[in-house]
């Protein structure tokens with residue numbers, strides 16, 4: 001059991017009331033302080049007071065803090081991975097990979113910042129020399145989701161801090177325990193007080209005070225569509241980077257390499273039990289290869305290991321009961337309307353065995369609603385046009401994939417898809433972290449990514465020398 005504290009203005013806050021955080025497997029993984037509105041306001045005031053001085057530091061000083069932070073992430077990777085195994089039921093290997101991916105991200109953020117923080121432009125005919133600086137916006141609110149509690153936190157925190165912003169950081173309920181390690185590291189590195197603040201709490205105590213505070217200049221949020229829209233409604237003048245979810249499609253043409261396609265669908269649909277916004281959530285497969293593809297997919301799915309995260313299983317418990325219930329509601333709705341499960345339907349608590357659904361049709365909820373679970377529905381199509389049309393009917397538009405040997409055709413289809421990224425012969429994914437990550441429609445607003453987050457969390461400032 002890990003009992004954590006919040007961290008505001010360089011002080012650890014135990015809180016009068018603490019709330020339990022339950023592992024997806026059912027036991028209590030730890031507790032966190034239930035902060036109130038006054039605590040949250042103090043966090044923002046501290047961030048505001050610290051900001052000018054932090055931005056006034058030399059770039060090298062800020063860079064050295066961030067590089068030391070990256071080193072500490074590597075040093076504590078095993079410890080953080082063990083917390084994630086317990087707190088979010090991510091397998092140890094995947095959890096450690098996440099931390100290592102994140103220390104690299106920090107170093108890449110630093111390198112990119114050093115590349116873009118200052119640009120010289122001369123206008124010889126106008127006799128002007130211009131220096132374009134990138135200045136901090138002020139205070140950044142970073143809110144991360146449960147599924148990448150380190151990577152998707154640091155993807156927000158690192159660009160904010162290196163460019164001279166200060167941060168108020170809140171993790172998801174599950175993800176808070178491991179998130180507290182970030183505060184421990186900044187405390188150990190003696191980051192000036194108020195530059196990084198880590199807040200905890202339950203929605204009913206904090207309410208909207210987290211994202212309506214007048215000190216916020218930018219909000220970087222990854223999470224559910226409902227909360228994202230609520231944040232957006234209240235954001236006022238704050239810049240927003242919102243990453244809200246998806247219903248990514250895998251379109252399989254008749255000429256696809258079916259072995260490769262099956263492997264990518266299994267990896268894309270079932271990694272971390274389907275709890276990724278970039279997971280393949282629907283497969284539109286051409287009629288003539290449907291049965292051949294399904295038999296390859298089912299063969300691979302039946303070999304996936306299922307069980308506890310601590311035993312490094314591929315399929316582990318989904319995050320909580322309401323998520324598990326929702327997943328099964330959609331599966332049952334589909335089966336009631338005629339879908340055919342090709343794998344055993346089995347659930348124990350929050351552990352759901354991987355489900356492949358055949359004969360899914362557009363009148364079923366699972367064809368449209370985003371469930372965060374190990375379920376991949378297959379919808380038969382008889383033309384590329386129909387596949388693209390159905391894909392674009394979604395309220396989401398994060399990523400999608402097209403599997404085919406005809407790359408020219410895939411590129412032609414790609415340009416018709418309403419998504420932020422289209423993968424040819426590969427499953428959807430956010431990485432490498434240097435890529436711009438964005439979606440259209442309900443999938444989000446603005447762009448996350450090393451260069452793109454740095455640009456969004458800074459403003460340009462010109463000094464023009466007239467000669």
Ligand code: G3H
Nearest residue numbers: 147276277278429430431
């Ligand atoms: O859940 C949303 C994440 O941004 C997905 O990231 O593609 O690296 O799994 P990923």
